[in-house]
Amino acid sequence: MMDKEDSYKQIAKSTGVVGGTQILNILIGIVRMKVLAILLGPSGVGIAGIFQTIVDLVKDATGFGINFSGVKKIAEVSESRDPKKISRNIKVLRRWALGTGLFGTFIIIGFSQYFSIFSFGNSDYTRSIIFLSIIVFTSTISASQIALLQGLRKISEMAKANLFGTIAGTVVSLPLYWWFGNKGIVPGMVLTSICAMCVSWIFSRKIKIQHVDLTISQSFKDGLGMAKLGFFIVVNGFVATLSMYIIRKIIISHLSLTSVGFFQAVWTISTVYINVLLHAMLADYFPRLTMLQNDNQASNKLINQQLEVTLLIGTPMLIGMIVMAPIGLNILYSASFDVAVPILRWQMAGSFFTLLSWPLGVLYLSKNEGWYCVISESLRQLFYISFVYFAWKYFGFNSLGIGFLLAGVVNVIFVYFSLKKISGFKFSLINIKFIIIFGTAVISILSLCLLFNGWLTYLFSFGVVLLFTIFCFKKLDQLIGIKQIIVNKFSLKNN
Incomplete structure (x- = not known):
């Protein structure tokens, strides 16, 4: 098992690799959003936001969550070091992705x-929505290929696939x-x-697998485990x-499609920037937590370590975005x-509570306690x-x-007490201090920016x-000697 310092460094390394490419993705996304x-x-x-919601709705309903459950399964079998077993599960994952992609289409x-x-209140967009079926298929295939890279902990390749897919998609779509x-x-x-699917295929095809005789019926049976968790x-x-679909309908009923555009802009900014951390966190964190699923003490320790790093990286970003919201919307x-x-x-401000709940909530799936995950999300969205x-x-x-903010608070409360029941989880002393200090800062800055305006406030x-x-x-x-890491990085470049 890793000692404390090595564990923090592993968290920082995966966060840095995936987070760095996510930042590049954001910069590319800034250009794309501005043009749009x-x-x-x-x-x-x-x-565009409503179209994307329709795609996500169908993909979520028909995908059986294999892009996520596949990560867990591949991570588990990779520990066996059995090439035949690993190859079999990779083949099962790919076949299920093909089947669910066609089903969604x-x-x-x-x-x-x-x-x-x-x-939209009419059938004028029917033909456009039919063409969205292509996205359901290609994105399902792409997600399974990324899941394969993540499950095998090929974090660098996964990050590159996401980055180059974004670049290619932007170049072909903007014209x-x-x-x-x-x-x-x-x-x-x-x-x-389509670009994202092609790029992810280029990276995932480099994974060498052995020939495995596997019938369609065997693939279906073997994949039921993934589908069960994926459910x-x-x-x-x-x-x-x-x-989100219902929320957009509520906005249209009170205001207009233009107001949906305003909400879409806000939702994109708030989710895109928070996902820099969440994706970086999940890339290596979920497979590692899966390997510790039977050791409550070790898993709780890893959760607290991940939460500590997430808060230290994420809080300044959130506070900065609260302050710079007018500038950000103008630029983007x-x-x-x-x-x-x-x-x-x-x-x-509500995203601060997302930072708190995500490192904790991943434990549900690593311990095969998916119902808690469903209850948690349902409670949050219903509220x-x-x-x-x-x-x-x-x-x-x-x-x-x-x-959004109040729902985040409700979600954190539920997640904490449910994890306490499942694994005896408790926040570490340092995380309790950070939650109090950082949470107070976030709410204070939010109140200041909402109540006052002018250069003194800024x-x-x-x-x-x-x-x-x-x-x-x-x-x-x-924790990780970040100064020395930066110095070494520049020293290597200069040499």
């Missing part, structure tokens, strides 16, 4: 008219938005998905995606999106939808952000961001 906002406007962004084609009527405007949304999304992932993802989209600034600030629905007359558009807020960044950097240096 300028060329398509808020309504075009809203249409047929579903979205069959229900395309219903999706159009329910989403379509330029030439065709809103009519280029679906072709652009399709080409982006919880399916329900979980479906609940989250359905929630346009001045017309300024109405969404308060919502973005509420959601970035969120209910708050937005009933509080709209009091808070209007801002209820979207307030509800000056003070930037000062707080700077102080927390320095503090977190020093703490990370104590």
Whole structure:
């Protein structure tokens, strides 16, 4: 077993590799979002958001969560060092991805008219939604290939596949938005998905596997284990995606498609930036936690270590985004999106509670306690939808952000007490201190930015961001020697 210092370094290494490429993905995404906002406007962004929600809804409902359960299965069999066993499970994963991808394709084609009527109030978008079926298939195949790389802990290859897929998709899709405007949304999304699939295939095909005789029926039986665990992932993802679908319907019922575009912009920013950490965390953290699933003491220790690093890296980022929300929306989209600034600030503050719950919630799946995962997400989304629905007359558009934060608090409470029951989990003393200090800072900066405006507010807020960044950097240096890592990195480049 790793000692404490090595464990922190492993966390930092995987976070650095995946997080670094995710940052590049974000920079590329900034260009893409900016072009979309300028060329398509808020309504075009809203249409693209609804299309993506439909894709996610069908993919989650028909994918059986194999992109996630596959990671767990591959990670488990890789520990056996048995090439035949590993090859067999890789083949099963690939066949299930092909089958579920085709299943999702047929579903979205069959229900395309219903999706159009329910989403837009008419059947005008039926043909466009039919073409979205291509994305369901290609993204399912791509996700399984990324899952294979992650399960085998080929973190660098996985990160490169995600990065190059994003670059290729951006290069081929942006001209379509330029030439065709809103009519280029679906072709652009399709080409982006195809590029991601091709790039992930290039990296995953390098994995050498032995020949294994495996019939279709055997593949189905062997894959049922993944599907059983994946069932919880399916329900979980479906609940989250359905929630966003309902939220967008609520916005349209009160306001317009343009307002959906404002919400889409906020949701994209808040989820994209937080996913830098979450994806970096899951890349190596989930396989490692899976290997410790039968050792509560070791798994709880790893959870606290991961949470500590996540808070130190994520908190300054969240505080900075709360302060810079107006600038961020202007840079990433346009001045017309300024109405969404308060919502973005509420959601970035709410993301602090996502940072708390994610390292803990991964234990559900590593211990095959998927029902807790479903209950946790259902509770969070039910609270969120209910708050937005009933509080709209009091808070209007801002209820979207307030509800997100409060739902995050509810989720953290449930996750903590359920993990205490499952594995006897307790926050470490240092994490309790960080949660109190960082949580107070996030809420204080949020309140300051919402209640006051002007250069003095920005000056003070930037000062707080700077102080927390320095503090977190020093703490990370104590844990993993981050200064020396940076010095060594530049020394190697100069030599």
